[in-house]
Amino acid sequence: MPRNFVDENTVKLTVNDKIYIDVELYTGEKFTMLEPHRLFPVSGLMKYISLLDEEGNEQMIIRDIERLMPESKEALLNCLNERYMIPKITRLIKRTEKFEIWMWTVDTDRGEFTFEIINSYQSIKILYDGRILIKDGNDNRYEIPDLYALDKRSIKLILPDV
Amino acid sequence: MNEVINTDVKTLLTNKPIPSVFEQRANELLCGSSPLMAVVGDLKLDGKYGESLLLVCADRLIAIDHLHENGGIMMLFEDIEKAEVKRMYGNALFRAKTNDGKNVDLIRFTYSATDLCDAVGDFIRHIKDGDDIDEQTEVVKITYDNLRCFCPKCGRKLASPNADCLNCKGKSKIASILYGYIKPHIRMLIISIILSVITTAMALVPPYITKMMVDDIIPQKNMQFLIYTIVALLGVYLLQYSLGALRAYLLRLAGDKIIADLKKDIYAKAQFLPMKFYDKTSTGSIINRINSDTTQLQNFMLRITQEAVVQLFMMIGIIIIMVIMNWKLALFSLIPVPIVAILSRFFGRKLGPMYRRLWRRMSSISTILSDTIPSIKVIKSFTNENNAINKFNRYVDDWMREDKTTAKISSIFPNAITFFVTCGSLVIWFVGGSYVINDNTDLTLGVLVSFISYASMFYTPVNFFASLSDSYQNALASTEKILDIINAEPEHNFGEGNSPKFFEGKIEFRNVNFSFDRSKKILNDVSFVIQPGETVGIVGTTGSGKSTIINLLMRFYDDYEGEIFVDDINIKDIDMDFFRSKIGFVQQEPLMFRDTIFNNIAYSLPGAHVDQVINAADIANAHTFISRLPDAYDTTLGERGVGLSGGEKQRLSIARAVLKNPNLMIFDEATSAVDSETEKLIQDAIDRVIRGRTTFMIAHRLSTLRKANRILVVDKGRIIENGSHDELMALKGKYYKLIQIQSMSEKVAADKQAENFE
Structure with a gap:
């Protein structure tokens, strides 16, 4: 199954429930309660974020958080900060x-x-x-x-x- | 108000004392209900470190965290659809989903409290299902008891309440380890020390004779006495070096025996370490410990037992002679000693951490080697030789960088010591020379020359003791790694000696929970009963927990929650060797040793008769292909069975399992990696083997399970379906879907095959 890499400029992310986000694509397609997972939690904190549905199935991948629109970037980072706890x-x-x-x-x-x-x-x-x-x-x-x-x-x- | 919690704390199940700041709010929310269990969290809901509290009663739960409105919330079970742990990364939430679909975060915690909250979640589910509260509280209590099972001395988790802490019980410190290995060879070492003392005493004679020659014999031109003296010296040298050779031989012998004992013990210990140890420790690092660390330790042990004694004796002897010859000069010669002592302490402190780091780098290199050399086929097939070389070079460079830093210190150290020692000789030359020139004492030139010889001999032991800290630090780093294995907790055999007379093969899993580490739960409240002689298929998607069920049944991992029974006896109470001898285990990837086919089959039953081995091979459909090999049963297999196909190796592994005539057979994906024709051969063998035995079969190809009396469907660590093939097909659940998917793909494959034939 081909991976669904989304274009960061055409996606809107909003926090749903602390560690879940809602996604709206430019096509109007909406996804709710997706859970962001870092594909490289050690080596690439801002790259390749996999968004999983409640069943654990991957719905899409965001290649680079930096390329998201500011509000979406903030929403996603808030979610990731909630989920990933690696105290410094x-x-x-x-x-x-x-x-x-x-x-x-x-x-x-x-x-x-x-x-x-x-x-x-x-x-x-x-x-x-x-x-x-x-x-x-x-x-x-x-x-x-x-x-x-x-x-x-x-x-x-x-x-x-x- | 505080009384409710305070009174109950004595009987309350809790992981930590309830923080007093929460008591008032908790009592307000409890409204008179008695809490059955409590979990004190170590994070606040905002993810900062701090305490939170979860109290669970028979019909409600209370969560206290300063981020909750009014500091806490109460929820009735009847308003909760489910309550469960949401594992995240390095932390987790205990969340409740209300009947109207709203998620409520109750408390947050690090992985330290996940097991407890899992148990609490299961408790709430069971109570909502109408199960008995006391019974379910007892189940949760086991989790709490496990958590409380810590050794009061070392704090390590115990296998069961009040169990001996194997960590403390068998604790060996470096000194006792050294002594333990030296003791059996103590006679040889003592003889060696005596010889050393004699040779050392002899080494003290020549300088004195030098003094005699310079002061008396040569000035008096006494030729005859000169010859006597030289002959005497020759005799001394001859005896000294002959005894030296004997001593060297004895030392080598004792050293070899010590290292052999050490290697054997570490290897033997490694055999009884639990799988968890191997999950976390690389093979390269273990090989490194058995090979180079033992050598390091042996060298140090010999230095301590031999050189140190000899050097000490030598030092004392020289000091006595020097004091007798001239006490004033003797005092001058001691000047460098305190400086040397201070320096060796300073350098020792610096070198210790460096050697530890060096060991880590060396261990990484060993790990790379043990990882890549056996996988050379993969490297070649992906033409990755250059990457492998670059990676290895990077690790070696890393080691070299670290070694360079260590080399600087360890090179400066002995030279700095020698410098101060040489300065000591200069002081003696200056002071002694002045005495001789000024002629104001009875110090003669002969005495001075002889004194200088003794002084240089005296500085040898001083140098030795100073440099001992370097080899001590090096040996310490190695010893710590050896201790890691020697002191590691072996597999627990609580039921040692308990071998039930009958082994019928009834299997029961009761509320079993398991995780390899706390970041992911692998088995979740697994319960089932299998009657003797039943054939049970375990199906589920990859990673669902099928093999883990088998791993727990085989007692590869013992630290699960819940209980597993065989014939109504807890498997932990049965002698482990006896228990495993009753199980035939055929793995997905059959492992063969570098040995003959005969020995590989007979591995399960040492001393098996040839007829038995041939019979086992016959049952496993292996005899035909073995007899066609040029060397038949004498064929020596390569490493890990190189020279045979996957299906052939699999049939040998079935023969091996059959030979020991087990009561319980386990097949873990035994036919997953073979073609259809071989699969049929293996399947025929399996059909013959399982007759009359309780059998577990994990299989991807569901068609192979149609003969199973019962099928367990595992999904995300839970048994979601349990019944016969027909029952599960009628249920139209997960199993039905899996069968549908597989039938479709088999049909597509068959169509494609037909097309190809056409």
Whole structure:
């Protein structure tokens, strides 16, 4: 089945229910309660957004959020921000280890939080663009956008794990 | 007002203490109802970290979050169409859909609370369906109990309430690991140490004789004594190096034994690790641990047990001799020692994290190798050799960059130490030389020369202990990885020794929920009963959870919620070896070992008689093709069964399963990757094998399931239909649709085939 790539200039998106959006095409065709999914949630946050219906069937793909009309772009980004929660770590407050389970207390853009890392070798990944992705013991994700932009103490605490 | 919640907290099912700030609002909304369970969320509805609360009573639920109007809402079950978890990315919502179709977000949480909220959603559904409240509360309680099952010592999740924490119980620290492997070879090592002490003591003799020659023998021109002295020196050297060779042999022997024990133990441990460990750990990283990390650890162990003892002995001996010769000079020679100690601590701290990072890079390289070398056919078929090379080079460059940084520090370190040590010799030359020139002490030239020899010998152990921190940090990084395997929790065998006399083959799944990780639920409240001897087909679209049902039944994963029974006994209470020996498992991709066909079939029953193997091959429709091979049963297969077609390998795997005469047969897409003719051969074999045995068959081609007594239709992790082929066809549900679709595509294929023939 061919994918339905929509022309970003001819589509109007409006938030329906926090994580769902309604779509109106220039042809007048309307879709309601579509759920946006990033096809590249790690490597391309603003590209290739798949819109799924309530059954999980893909209705269309938006190639580039930046090309949408401002109101549609805002609606889609609001939806995506609700759905995707990858707190950005701004400071490592405390790092303790017991029996190879690491406990990190961090400051993030969503507030302070404490989580466990069961196996630092598998749960902390450094990407080639310098970002560090972390998965905690409950499969929640966190991101350090730039390790060297953190304070010296945080860098010193994190460096052995990456 | 606070009393309602406070009193109930003791009996209330909850994941955390109820935040006191919520108590008042909760009691207002409860209006006297008693909550049965509570979930304390760790996110606020706006996605910021903070607490929220969900209380569930017998007929209503209450959600508290500061973003709700007046801080909380109450909903009666009768007004709710359904309540369920909406998993998002890194967080989830517990939402209720009202009877008029409106979605209400109740609380938000990270994945830490998804299991609980799933259980609460199921509870509400069952209560609305009219199920018994106490019974359903008990089901939810299991989820809460699982959540509370944490080891008070290490905080790791336990397999069941009050179970021993295998993580803490079997915890081995680095020192005890070292000792555990050294202990069996302690005699050999002690002999080696004694030999070292003797050779070291002998090494201390020549400088003293030098002093005698410089101060006495040569000035007195005593030729005879000179010859005696040289002969004595020759004897000392001969003995020293002979004992040295013996010591080296014993050390090598002990070292090899230690490394062999270590490798065997890690491999043995790896066999009993649960599938979850392998899901998360790359093969390359495991191979790296068994091969290079053990060598690293062995080197360090030998350094500690041998070199360190010898060097310590040498250091003490030299200090004593130097003090006897001239205590003032001896004090001067100790000047560099504190500087060396400070430096080694400083460099040790720097090197530790570097070696850990280096290990990660090396492990990535191993992972790439174990990933790409077995897939060389894929690489070649997509002409992707250059990309593979570039990717590998990138990883090697990455390792090299890291190694360069480490090399800088680890190269500066010993040279800095040597520099300070050399400065120590200069001090002795200066002070001792002054004494000899000024002639104001009894220090002779011979004593000074001899002292300088001892001083340079003294700095060797100082250097050794300083550089020990470098190899210690390196070994520490390797040991941590080995500990990862040695200390990993093995598969739990709670029912060890419990082998029921009869194995009829009745299977029951009761409220089973499972997810590989919390971001996606794979099985959702799965319940069914299969009677002994029934043949059951499991159908559903890809990713619906069919194979997961089998994985749980095989006990590849134990951390599911709910219970699975065989002949009314919980499978976790049956001896795992016994249980698995009763199951014949034929996978979609049959795995063969690099061994003969005979040994590959007999793998399931070591020591099987030739007749048994031939009979099993016959039942599996494999004997005919095997006997036509030049080496027949002695044919050695290549890696993973290279040399046979997919259908042939599949028939061998059926023969392997048949040989152990299992009570329960499982076929996971056994005919999905073969042509129609081979499929018929395999299907005939299957028909013979399943007679009288409880059988599970997962199949894409639904036509192969027509003989099944019962068919389970799985969709999005739930059993949505359960009945015979005729019953399900009459139901005109999902199964009916799947049959329709497949009949159509089969017809199209048949038409196309007919056209081609024409």
